[in-house]
Amino acid sequence: MMAFLTTASLFILTAGAVASPQLLMLSGVGPAAHLRELGIPVVHDLPGVGQNMRDHPNVQVRVRLKEGVPEDDIARRAVRLRYTATGSTTPNDMIISPTSLNTVYASGEDPSYSISVGLYLAVGAGELRLTSTDPYVQPSMDYRYLENPWDRQRLREGVRLCARLLEDPAYKEIVDRRVAPTDADLASDEALDRWLLQNVATSYHISGTCKMGPASDPMAVVDQFCRVHGRTRLRVADASIMPDVVRANTHVTTIMIAERCADFIKQGC
Ligand SMILES: Cc1cc2nc3c(=O)[nH]c(=O)nc-3n(C[C@H](O)[C@H](O)[C@H](O)COP(=O)(O)OP(=O)(O)OC[C@H]3O[C@@H](n4cnc5c(N)ncnc54)[C@H](O)[C@@H]3O)c2cc1C
Numbered sequence: 001m002m003a004f005l006t007t008a009s010l011f012i013l014t015a016g017a018v019a020s021p022q023l024l025m026l027s028g029v030g031p032a033a034h035l036r037e038l039g040i041p042v043v044h045d046l047p048g049v050g051q052n053m054r055d056h057p058n059v060q061v062r063v064r065l066k067e068g069v070p071e072d073d074i075a076r077r078a079v080r081l082r083y084t085a086t087g088s089t090t091p092n093d094m095i096i097s098p099t100s101l102n103t104v105y106a107s108g109e110d111p112s113y114s115i116s117v118g119l120y121l122a123v124g125a126g127e128l129r130l131t132s133t134d135p136y137v138q139p140s141m142d143y144r145y146l147e148n149p150w151d152r153q154r155l156r157e158g159v160r161l162c163a164r165l166l167e168d169p170a171y172k173e174i175v176d177r178r179v180a181p182t183d184a185d186l187a188s189d190e191a192l193d194r195w196l197l198q199n200v201a202t203s204y205h206i207s208g209t210c211k212m213g214p215a216s217d218p219m220a221v222v223d224q225f226c227r228v229h230g231r232t233r234l235r236v237a238d239a240s241i242m243p244d245v246v247r248a249n250t251h252v253t254t255i256m257i258a259e260r261c262a263d264f265i266k267q268g269c
Helices: 016-026 032-037 149-165 187-198 251-266
Strands: 003-006 008-012 058-065 081-083 094-100 113-119 127-129 140-142 175-180 230-238
Touching: 003 127, 008 016, 016 127, 058 149, 058 187, 081 230, 113 149
Parallel strands: 008 230
Antiparallel strands: 003 008, 058 113, 058 175, 081 094, 094 113, 127 140
């Protein structure tokens, strides 16, 4: 998508969940105190810009294959299992995916097969802040993964589920052994939390940094028609406006956001 579309009376920002809040803040639209720290003149104080940074945290349960099991020559993820964590009120909040990543990890002793465990409705949220007034300098991104105990509990359960799956006779034919987490990592919640915090990674599904919401929500950045609160000629139409990350990969939802925004403009909303 283009980053900035403009007609005489309308600007549409579609730079994605990292660059859209960055560009808004560089333009003086964002948390006033933060903008002043960097000497940026405040055009409109919007505390939610760059906050509520969502993603799908994931970890890889890594396995070594038995001698003679052929390795795929491309990265692949053919099947995925969605399930609801024990005690969860948000159905299908978890996803596990057997994965061959030998094009990514194939180096020496590092095993290339894994089962990825993804927390697809994490309650934790991070923060994106400017580090410079130079638009070519990346903003800082603090994901704050797994700070929330409920997020850690669900991811622990997912990892233990994968360890159990690997004990299944079907896997026994091809898997030599689980490499990570080790049995010691699985021995207690505390040990597993340490392993999770050392290994948690992004799913590249960053969203929520200019979230949609009513004007009564001080952290809302755009209204229900994608218009920036207080700057109604400016709209944002990308993954940044999701109030929360969706429980699926984010590409298709982002396309629908753009389609809906186009409809709103055509309808004069
Ligand atoms: C490695 C990776 C793998 C992914 N895999 C999947 C997947 O398998 N399935 C899935 O559903 N989702 C996937 N995603 C997520 C998906 O790509 C994003 O959710 C989606 O692209 C978000 O769309 P967007 O329009 O918000 O942002 P983007 O697609 O990032 O579009 C923003 C555009 O703005 C441009 N831009 C930014 N700043 C400027 C500037 N200052 N000037 C000019 N142009 C600018 C960027 O170059 C970019 O083209 C993946 C993401 C990554 C990074």
